[in-house]
Amino acid sequence: MKKTEQHKHQPATHQARGGLSRIHAAVAGLGAMVLQFVSATGQISVFFATTLGQMVQRPFYLRLMLRQLREIGYNSLPVVGLTALFTGMVLALQSYTGFARFNAESAIANVVVLSMVRELGPVLAGLMVAGRVGAAMAAELGTMRVTEQIDALQTLSTNPYRYLIVPRIVAGVLALPPLVLVADVIGVMGGWIVAVYKLGFNSGAYLITTVNIVTFEDVFSGLVKAAVFGFIITGMGCYHGFNSGRGAQGVGAATTRAVVSASILILVFDYVLTEAFFAK
Amino acid sequence: MANSDKGIILRGVSKRFGDKAVLDGVDLDIPIGKSTVIVGCSGTGKSVLIKSIMGIFPIDSGQIWFDGAEITSPKQRRSIKDRFKFGMLFQGAALFDSQTVWENVSFGLVNGQGMKRGEAREAAVEYLRQVGLSAETADLLPAQLSGGMQKRVGLARAIATRPDYLFFDEPTTGLDPIMSDVINDLIRSTVTSMGVTAVSITHDMASVRKIADTVAMLHQGKIVWSGSVKQIDSSTNSYISQFVNGRAQGPINTDV
Ligand SMILES: Nc1ncnc2c1ncn2[C@@H]1O[C@H](COP(=O)(O)OP(=O)(O)O)[C@@H](O)[C@H]1O
Ligand SMILES: [Mg+2]
Numbered sequence: 001m002k003k004t005e006q007h008k009h010q011p012a013t014h015q016a017r018g019g020l021s022r023i024h025a026a027v028a029g030l031g032a033m034v035l036q037f038v039s040a041t042g043q044i045s046v047f048f049a050t051t052l053g054q055m056v057q058r059p060f061y062l063r064l065m066l067r068q069l070r071e072i073g074y075n076s077l078p079v080v081g082l083t084a085l086f087t088g089m090v091l092a093l094q095s096y097t098g099f100a101r102f103n104a105e106s107a108i109a110n111v112v113v114l115s116m117v118r119e120l121g122p123v124l125a126g127l128m129v130a131g132r133v134g135a136a137m138a139a140e141l142g143t144m145r146v147t148e149q150i151d152a153l154q155t156l157s158t159n160p161y162r163y164l165i166v167p168r169i170v171a172g173v174l175a176l177p178p179l180v181l182v183a184d185v186i187g188v189m190g191g192w193i194v195a196v197y198k199l200g201f202n203s204g205a206y207l208i209t210t211v212n213i214v215t216f217e218d219v220f221s222g223l224v225k226a227a228v229f230g231f232i233i234t235g236m237g238c239y240h241g242f243n244s245g246r247g248a249q250g251v252g253a254a255t256t257r258a259v260v261s262a263s264i265l266i267l268v269f270d271y272v273l274t275e276a277f278f279a280k
Numbered sequence: 281m282a283n284s285d286k287g288i289i290l291r292g293v294s295k296r297f298g299d300k301a302v303l304d305g306v307d308l309d310i311p312i313g314k315s316t317v318i319v320g321c322s323g324t325g326k327s328v329l330i331k332s333i334m335g336i337f338p339i340d341s342g343q344i345w346f347d348g349a350e351i352t353s354p355k356q357r358r359s360i361k362d363r364f365k366f367g368m369l370f371q372g373a374a375l376f377d378s379q380t381v382w383e384n385v386s387f388g389l390v391n392g393q394g395m396k397r398g399e400a401r402e403a404a405v406e407y408l409r410q411v412g413l414s415a416e417t418a419d420l421l422p423a424q425l426s427g428g429m430q431k432r433v434g435l436a437r438a439i440a441t442r443p444d445y446l447f448f449d450e451p452t453t454g455l456d457p458i459m460s461d462v463i464n465d466l467i468r469s470t471v472t473s474m475g476v477t478a479v480s481i482t483h484d485m486a487s488v489r490k491i492a493d494t495v496a497m498l499h500q501g502k503i504v505w506s507g508s509v510k511q512i513d514s515s516t517n518s519y520i521s522q523f524v525n526g527r528a529q530g531p532i533n534t535d536v
Contacts (some may be wrong), residue, residue: 155366
């Protein structure tokens with residue numbers, strides 16, 4: 001205790017050594033970060049390898065999977081629907097002010113449907129679900145960890161990965177594509193509302209342009225993204241909850257980590273998948 | 281197999297979390313058909329010890345045997361998993377809070393042994409009756425129960441799979457003295473009527489006197505004393521006598 005205090009009070013006389021030790025500290029810090037990253041990556045890999053191994057073993061808890069499907073998919077509809085509606089509306093408004101006024105009708109329909117279906121539908125739905133479901137999942141599993149419910153599962157001859165993790169991740173992968181499809185449709189409707197009722201465009205022409213412009217690949221790429229995001233959201237929620245620290249603080253930290261890591265991974269994989277689909 | 285092989289034997293069991301050695305060479309014999317109680321101060325690793333025996337944590341070094349079969353590694357444990365059945369009552373009961381009382385009690389029967397739900401409910405009501413709870417509690421959620429009732433449900437869940445070994449982690453902590461006595465009686469009668477081997481953790485001396493046949497004391501990662509419950513008051517071992525008499529002075533350093 002005393003030693004460190006002395007050290008603090010005489011930095012000026014040891015400037016050269018201070019600089020060196022700062023470099024030392026920086027290198028050591030960097031090393032520690034790399035080690036931490038490697039060990040975290042290893043731990044996550046083991047977690048998903050175990051989950052995958054349990055996925056192919058019986059019993060498969062269908063009831064639990066269906067309950068998660070309702071929670072992740074159906075119960076997210078209001079939030080995702082509202083997000084998509086206003087996004088579609090604002091897209092129409094923004095592209096109207098941004099585009100040359102001639103031929104605005106087809107330009108707006110174009111921008112709205114392609115941005116929605118390819119990008120904003122999956123990404124916004126993913127981020128909203130990460131906040132809603134990923135956080136709740138981490139909190140639930142974290143609480144189960146802290147209150148020894150996960151240990152209790154093991155004493156009742158039930159594999160916690162198979163019982164808790166597999167149904168959630170499978171439900172996430174299955175729930176997000178239909179959810180995003182709904183978001184796409186609502187987003188396009190939002191754009192249509194603004195185009196017809198605010199900007200005074202022809203309703204039929206707008207919808208025909210929309211249908212003509214969008215291709216199967218546009219929609220399909222968005223749904224693939226959705227499935228990947230579903231995996232990321234539930235995977236991060238489960239991983240951080242399952243490995244939650246002790247006490248209420250541990251659960252809180254796990255919840256934050258689940259949402260932040262899922263959100264970042266969604267944006268990273270959005271880029272990766274876009275490049276895979278469209279950069280030819 | 282010689283009779284002395286029966287029961288659980290631990291030799292040099294060690295377990296660390298990070299750089300903290302929680303168990304540091306535990307040697308312990310748990311005789312079959314008896315009630316063994318592990319005592320020790322809070323945070324000495326009693327829960328870690330029984331979770332290591334149950335295989336919830338892998339241990340770092342040492343060996344564990346069950347009735348002469350080594351089960352130190354997860355692989356060895358899996359190879360004998362059908363020969364021994366465990367039940368555990370957790371410190372906070374650890375009931376599944378999204379499931380009703382009867383679903384909790386029959387959880388091991390339904391998910392572990394594939395019993396049908398209708399049948400399982402009946403079985404659950406019968407186990408609830410055994411721990412002194414009425415059939416009306418069956419459809420409640422754990423959050424609607426008092427602490428003492430949660431412990432009873434936890435006990436019913438632990439015995440429902442008809443285990444050979446029952447583990448109790450601080451079964452009376454947080455309960456009033458009367459409810460503690462009720463739980464102690466339940467443990468004692470369950471152990472005698474089912475003929476199971478019981479391993480309990482407690483730091484409540486009233487519990488020790490009521491439920492123990494043999495007592496082992498854990499301190500700083502090692503067993504520092506073990507013997508029959510009759511010997512705890514007359515023992516000259518300074519650790520156990522300090523603990524039994526609840527004195528601040530002695531070899532157990534209380535200032536942290
Ligand atoms: N999962 C864990 N991760 C890290 N440390 C743990 C874990 N479980 C227990 N410990 C540590 O082990 C020590 C003993 O804990 P425990 O066995 O719960 O004590 P008690 O004797 O009160 O039951 C404590 O210091 C605790 O911090
Ligand atoms: Mg404990």
